[in-house]
Every structure is written in structure tokens, then in C-alpha cells.
Amino acid sequence: MEKRWKFNKKCEKGIIKSVEKRAMTVKATMGMLHKQLNPDDNRSVIPLGHGDPSPFKCFHPPVAAVNAIVDALRSTRFNGYRYPTDFPSAKKAVAEYISRDLPYRLSESDVCITVGCNQAILATISSLSSPPGSNILLPMPTYPTYDACSAVSGVEVRHYNLLPTKEWEVDLHSVEALADDNTVAIVIINPGNPCGSVYTHQHLENVAKMAEKLGLLVIADEVYEHMTFGDTPFVRMGTFALKAPVLTIGSISKRWLVPGWRVGWLVTTDPNGILQNSELMERIQAFLDLASNPTTFIQGALPEILEKTKDEFFSNANNILRQDADIIYEKLEKKIPCISCPHKPQGSMFVMVKLDVSLLDDIEDDTEFCLKIAKEEKVMILPGSTLGMKNWLRITFALEPLVLQEGLERIEGFCKRHSKKV
Known part of the structure; x- marks a missing residue:
């Protein structure tokens, strides 16, 4: 009789099929x-x-970024195993970089360094899977990594509309119609992938007011930060964090034109301390402690990359x-x-x-x-x-x-x- 291995059983939740479908x-x-x-x-x-x-x-990429990598490698200080806590300089540099656009200052304790944005997305979505039955609001059209990470993590996805006739603004009415007591977060992608949109200060404030009303965490995907060339300047979602807590996802991949370097960040903007009273950040940190970290020399070079690249x-x-x-x-x-x-x-x-x-x-x-x-x-x-x-x-x-x-x-x-x- 053929032996049946337990790991060969079909997954009850059909995770693989769910990812393929969604x-x-x-x-x-x-x-x-x-x-x-x-x-x-x-x-x-x-x-x-x-x-x-x-x-x-x-x-x-900028010469300053390339030189920073070369200097980090030649220093021989980044050739061994390191842990996220070993790079306070990288976290501090990201905190200072993000704070330039905010009405308040962040600290290194507000920053997690990740392997690009995809790891930041997976860490965040998987940490939102508790309690069971949680759902998250994603834009339509969307960046499909959010759907895939949600499927793997068992988080229900609900898509709100973006309005093409209004420069792809968030349809706030559809957001309110979709949200219920199990809705934990809303994802805002600005500047927009895939739409090429840039949201105004007023529109982002309206989104923040909606999140405050519904009691939602705002996940701000800002990987294309400051890559704007129209009449609307880039505004960070964290500007409105007094209304609702914001988790900012970003990286050097796009603005520095180095997607293969694979270094990004998760930044907490939470002046009211709402997230500190939850277990969310502990779950995110636990996920990252188990996952691979960005290469050591990239983290070692990050402060110089952020500081010395010229406007x-x-x-x-x-x-x-x-x-x-x-x-x-x-x-x-x-x-x-x-x-x-x-x-x-x-x-x-x-x-x-x-x-x-x-x-x-x-x-x-x-x-x-x-x-x-x-x-x-x-x-x-x-x-x-x-x-x-x-x-x-x-x-x-x-x-x-x-x-x-x-x-x-x-x-x-x-x-x-x-x-x-x-």
C-alpha cells in the first residue's frame, strides 16, 4: 500500500489556488x-x-550611491552576519530622510529595514491576519503583490475603486461601503502604480479623515516618492498621522534607480501612539526576525546614499x-x-x-x-x-x-x- 505523506495533502484553504485566482x-x-x-x-x-x-x-544611479556601496565593501566592516539591531545608523538615516517631509520628527525606533518593498508588504499583511476574518482594502487597479500576500496570509481582500475621470482619486464612497468591523487597514499607493497619479494635499487629508472615521490603519506605499513631474507636488501620507496611524512602505529602488539593490523600509508614523498599544508592530518585528535581512554592505551604505545624493x-x-x-x-x-x-x-x-x-x-x-x-x-x-x-x-x-x-x-x-x- 502506497504510503501517504502528510505534507502531500491538499491545503484546506487552497492557498496556491487562491493566489493564482486573486x-x-x-x-x-x-x-x-x-x-x-x-x-x-x-x-x-x-x-x-x-x-x-x-x-x-x-x-x-547617482555616483554618490555607487561610491557609498564601494566604500562599504572596501571597509571590510560588513562581511559577517549582522542583525537588524546592528544597524541603528541605517534606521536613523531613514528616519531623518522621511522626517524632511513631515511636521514632526521620527526616530530610529520607528523604522524597520527590509529586503525591498515586497518584504515590507508581506511583513505588514501577514501581521494583519490576526484576528481571523480580518479584511484589508486595496485599490483597483492595484499592485498585485498586495493580493498575493493577502492570499498567502489568509487576509480577505476588498477592492475599492480609483476614479479614472478624476485623475485616479480614491472613491471614498466605495471605501465606506466596503468597510466593516473586520476591516483593519487601507492601502494608498501614491504616486500611483499603475496609474501615474499624484494625490493632492486635500485628497490625502480626506482619505485620512475617512480612515479616522472607520478606525483604519493607513498603509502608505510611497516607493515612487518625489518622482513627480506635473503640477501636483508629492505629499507624504504621514503628514496626516494625527488623524490615523500610518505605516509607510518605501525603498531606494525607484527614486535612486536601483531596483536590484533590494533595500527598503517600513516606517511608523504614529504621533498618538495608537500602534504602540497594539501587538501589530511586535508581530511585524517577529516576522522580520525570522526573514532574511538586506545585505550588510547595502545597510552600511544606506546613510551615505540618503545623505549625499544631490538634488x-x-x-x-x-x-x-x-x-x-x-x-x-x-x-x-x-x-x-x-x-x-x-x-x-x-x-x-x-x-x-x-x-x-x-x-x-x-x-x-x-x-x-x-x-x-x-x-x-x-x-x-x-x-x-x-x-x-x-x-x-x-x-x-x-x-x-x-x-x-x-x-x-x-x-x-x-x-x-x-x-x-x-
């Missing part, structure tokens, strides 16, 4: 699209579906993103009938656009559109279905302007070729 990750989707590429097509791939601008020369570097990167945003908005809004752009992106490096498949032949939906354009044009675009928005597309514009223009020309040619004949 959130197909960006990585998995991009892998699927890469399989469509034609090896006989000698043209270069145009990566309009990625979130990594680092391959392009115009988006190389000129950030302004240059934002100027290129502004130019790219102008290029993509002009092309998509005026030259390609089957794609419409609700508004010009104001921040981050993404834009959500609406795909009208009724104007296209032999293309049923956004996923088929992305599969076929990858095969025929070597253009990679993320289907909106991955983010919960069927027949939308998320397009990255953080490329060399000339490469971006070539990618848009290929999209235009593809759409003309597949347009319905009148």
Missing part, C-alpha cells in the same frame, strides 16, 4: 509574454511592461520622465484610436490606458492584445487584467525617449494592422 503576479505575466517573442525577429525588445528603468543610460540627480531623472510622459500621452491620445488615455501621468513611471477591442479584428481582450503584440512587434506591455482591470493596459514610459518613440510607433502599426476594416 493575483497573477507581474513577474509571471511578463514571463508568459517573453515566451511569445519571435527569435527570428532581429529588432530589439521594447520593454513597455517593466518597472525597471536601470538598463537605460539616462536612468543610471540635481533627482531633478534630471524627473525631467526625463516628464519628457517621456508628454511623448506617450500625445501619441496614445491622438494617434491610436483603439487606445485612450484618461489623463497625462503626473508621477511614477506608469500610465493606465483603456483598450477598445471593438475597434480591432481577431483580438478578444487585453491579454490577447499583449500576447500578439509581443509576438509580432517585440513590444512588452502588461495587460490590465493582471492588475484587476480587464481591457486596460499598463504601459511603462521610463525609457530613453527615442526607444519609447520607437515602441509607440510599433504599437501604432500593430493597431492599424489589426483594426477592423470599415
